[in-house]
Amino acid sequence: MRIRVLGSSAGGGFPQWNCNCPNCDGFRRGTLKARARTQSSIAISADGSDWLLVNASPDILTQIREAPELQPARAIRDSGIAAVLLMDAQIDHVTGLLMLRERQTPLPLLATPEVFSDISSGFPITGILSHYCGVQRQELPIDGSTVNVPGLPGLQVQTVSLSSKPPPYSPFRGNPRPGDNIGLLISNPATGQRAFYAPGLAEVTSALIELMSGCAVVLIDGTFWTHDEMQRLGLSAKAALDMGHLPQSGPGGMIEQLDRLPAGIRKILIHINNTNPMLVEDSDERAELTAHGIEVAHDGMDITF
Ligand code: MLT
Ligand code: MN
Ligand code: ZN
Numbered sequence: 001m002r003i004r005v006l007g008s009s010a011g012g013g014f015p016q017w018n019c020n021c022p023n024c025d026g027f028r029r030g031t032l033k034a035r036a037r038t039q040s041s042i043a044i045s046a047d048g049s050d051w052l053l054v055n056a057s058p059d060i061l062t063q064i065r066e067a068p069e070l071q072p073a074r075a076i077r078d079s080g081i082a083a084v085l086l087m088d089a090q091i092d093h094v095t096g097l098l099m100l101r102e103r104q105t106p107l108p109l110l111a112t113p114e115v116f117s118d119i120s121s122g123f124p125i126t127g128i129l130s131h132y133c134g135v136q137r138q139e140l141p142i143d144g145s146t147v148n149v150p151g152l153p154g155l156q157v158q159t160v161s162l163s164s165k166p167p168p169y170s171p172f173r174g175n176p177r178p179g180d181n182i183g184l185l186i187s188n189p190a191t192g193q194r195a196f197y198a199p200g201l202a203e204v205t206s207a208l209i210e211l212m213s214g215c216a217v218v219l220i221d222g223t224f225w226t227h228d229e230m231q232r233l234g235l236s237a238k239a240a241l242d243m244g245h246l247p248q249s250g251p252g253g254m255i256e257q258l259d260r261l262p263a264g265i266r267k268i269l270i271h272i273n274n275t276n277p278m279l280v281e282d283s284d285e286r287a288e289l290t291a292h293g294i295e296v297a298h299d300g301m302d303i304t305f
Contacts, residue, residue, distance in 0.1 A: 001155075001188040002045050002304050003195060003219070004070075005270065006053075006063040008297040009037035010199075010223045011092035013059065014274040021233050021275050033281040035298050038063055039092040040199050040271045042219070043070060043081070044186055046154030053084045054184060054197065056096030066300065082151035083108035085140070088181045088200055089118035090167045097125050101132035108150045109135040112142060112159070112179035114166070122169040142179050158185040160211065163203040164221075165244030181244065185211065193305045195219065199271035202244045204257040213262055216305045219297065220258070222269025225249050225276045225285055233275055245271075248278070249285075255292055266305075270297040 007013075014037040015024035026032035038059035043051040049072045057063065064070050070080040081100070084107060086093055097119075100107055107129070111119070116137065120126045126135050140147060142161040149155050164181035166172045172180060183198035193216040201221040212218045223245035230236035230243075240247040248254040248269065258267045269289070272278070278285040278296055289296060 001186065001190075001193075001195070002048060002302065003186070003197075003217075004043045004045075004067060005297050005299060005301040005303070006041040006043055006067060007038035007057045007059055008270050008272055008299050008301070009039050010271045010273040011039060011090065012274055013037060013039050014272070014279060016274045019235075019274055021235065023277070023279055024274050026280075034279045037272065037279075037299050041093070041096070042197060042270075043067070044155065045069075045080075046152065046188070049080055050082045050152055051080045052149055052152055052155060052157075053081045055087055055093040055199070056084050056100065057092055058095040060096030060099050063299070077102075077104060079103075083110060083149050085149070085157070085184070086111040086115050086119075087184065087197070088164070088166065089115045089123065089170060090200070091123070094119055094123065094125060097129065101129060103133035106134040106136040108138065110138045110140050110147070110149065112140045112182060114172070114177050114179035118166060118170045118172075122167070122171065140182065142182060154189070156187045156189060158187075159183065160185065160208070162198055162201050162208075163205075164200040165202070183208070185215075188305055191305070195303070195305050197270075200244050202241055202246050204246065204254070209257070209260050212265070215265060217266040217268065217303055218258075218261070219268045219270045219303075221245055221254065222248065222272045222276070222278070222296065224273055225278055229273070229275050235275065248289075255289070255294065258294055259292060266295070266303070267293060268295045268297050268301075268303070272296065
């Protein structure tokens with residue numbers, strides 16, 4: 001089973017178009033050791049030619065161009081993307097659906113009823129797409145049952161409901177429902193090994209620690225280093241948890257949570273905001289992660305399990 005990281009950044013990407021925070025500014029000036037990153041998406045394949053796209057980022061066309069394996073070219077119009085699964089209805093995870101409108105058949109789209117409700121009302125993507133390729137809607141259960149993905153017989157996934165936040169445009173932003181945000185458990189039937197993906201995560205429960213303890217790889221929310229990162233830079237009045245993201249540092253933070261996992265599990269942070277100091281490869285923060293055996297995802301990262 002392969003996972004290709006298409007975009008490792010949070011909403012806005014790195015550098016962000018209008019941002020002059022120390023990271024974005026330093027990157028543009030060439031004074032920082034860091035890589036540019038596109039917005040949040042991964043692709044999963046059991047056979048290397050048919051893929052499940054997880055999240056459709058606003059940067060999807062660039063990401064496809066950078067990933068020739070997503071383009072097997074078996075017909076005059078063809079794509080390796082067999083289906084799309086959404087982790088939530090955030091702009092950085094769904095806007096790319098509009099870029100897939102040239103399909104000749106409806107796009108197989110897997111999401112929870114809560115996510116389908118947001119992307120058919122507040123941000124009515126499914127309604128807009130009905131005038132182009134349309135979507136073939138498959139509702140995701142959040143009861144842990146196994147989901148077979150259309151067109152991808154070698155792949156089995158399960159979802160878990162997570163504590164995080166629906167998008168700012170959602171009427172449920174202040175009152176999250178189960179199903180607004182999910183984590184994805186991906187199984188390799190050939191080896192029995194599993195990977196867990198959760199780009200938006202506010203609370204790591206003991207049930208989640210148990211679930212991640214049975215995985216070979218976890219790809220988890222790496223949005224903010226500190227709770228007040230955006231506030232301290234004067235970029236937002238909101239703290240990390242107000243936006244549905246558990247910061248890495250501090251008591252109870254993601255580093256402490258990942259330290260609870262047994263040895264041997266590959267731990268990777270993903271969905272990284274452009275303000276996060278761990279983006280800088282020779283920073284103290286990056287060294288701290290390395291000391292804890294935690295990796296930082298980058299665009300193009302290939303994970304096999
Ligand atoms: C989030 O996950 O909080 C989003 O990246 C926010 C956004 O898309 O603006
Ligand atoms: Mn996001
Ligand atoms: Zn920035």
